[in-house]
Amino acid sequence: MLDSSTARLRSRHVVVAPGMCSGGSLLFGRIGDWTWDTVADACRMKVHSARTPDGDPAYLSFYYFRVRGGRTIHPHGLTFGDELRVSSRAFQLGSRSVMTLHRLAPADLELDDVPLDPVEVYERRHPDCLYAENFNRWIARTSASSNKSLAQVCPADFAYADLPRLPNKYSPRALVGRARTADSFHPAGPPGFVEADPPFTVEYTLDVVRDLNGAGLMYFASYFSIFDTALLRLWRSLGRTDEQFLRRKVTDQEIGYFGNADPGAVFTIAVRRWRSTKRPGTEIADMAMHEADTGRLIAVTGVEIETGP
Incomplete structure (x- = not known):
């Protein structure tokens, strides 16, 4: 009601x-x-x-x-x-x-x-x-x-x-539970896509200025920023420009939040990228964030992007 x-x-x-x-x-x-x-x-x-x-x-x-x-x-x-x-x-x-x-x-x-x-x-x-x-x-x-x-x-x-x-x-x-178990929203790769690169790994140190909220917890929106930072580093490694990154169009993104962290935490973020076989310029990136010293899973995301020209 x-x-x-x-x-x-x-x-x-x-x-x-x-x-x-x-x-x-x-x-x-x-x-x-x-x-x-x-x-x-x-x-x-x-x-x-x-x-x-x-x-x-x-x-x-x-x-x-x-x-x-x-x-x-x-x-x-x-x-x-x-x-x-x-x-x-x-x-x-x-x-x-x-x-x-x-x-x-x-x-x-x-x-x-x-x-x-x-x-x-x-x-x-x-x-x-x-x-x-x-x-x-x-x-x-x-x-x-x-x-x-x-x-x-x-x-x-x-x-x-x-x-x-x-x-x-x-x-x-159930969807989030499977992603938590598999460290991925796309453990077998998304249907209709082919893997574009070998796995790419990024290290990120929690930023106490940007990533914590007023309660001292990791701010939920900062997870988006951290994953975007990892994706941007991958794009730069591919020779793509920052301007191309800013022009990206996110058509679908999901994040599973599985852990929080304290100041000083260092994360490793594993990035996998696939290209659509039917829609040129459409890609999916799947990322998993772990605490570096413990291996504890912090979050996973899957993001579908139209890269544009």
């Missing part, structure tokens, strides 16, 4: 500002903010100051983030002053997690003003719109001095029972 608080957030007019558009992760950060706002309103709670039953801080962490760009709206195709109509809706996905769906549409696109339907997001996407899926789980630190041991929790005021249920066929649980 759609309650009145969810209905209030089903649509908003957004003017693209400098803080939400770039060749990097700014848009993903803004979508994440909309997720927290949507959950706060739909569940009638203060998400930003949530607490465990013991009174410790609880965080609505990102476990899976997928964004699919459209013909008109895609992650790195926005600029100052673009006007959007953003529709958001939260769904029940267990007692300690929640699924939030978003549609970013051109403001002048004729669309019905009704709550966002999962059928549209998963089966009938409008070709001009960008769609995002955010699967979030409540977590808390088990040690005040470390980000490595995070436990699932449920804030006492997380009122999820009235949220509409996401149909099981759309749940990403």
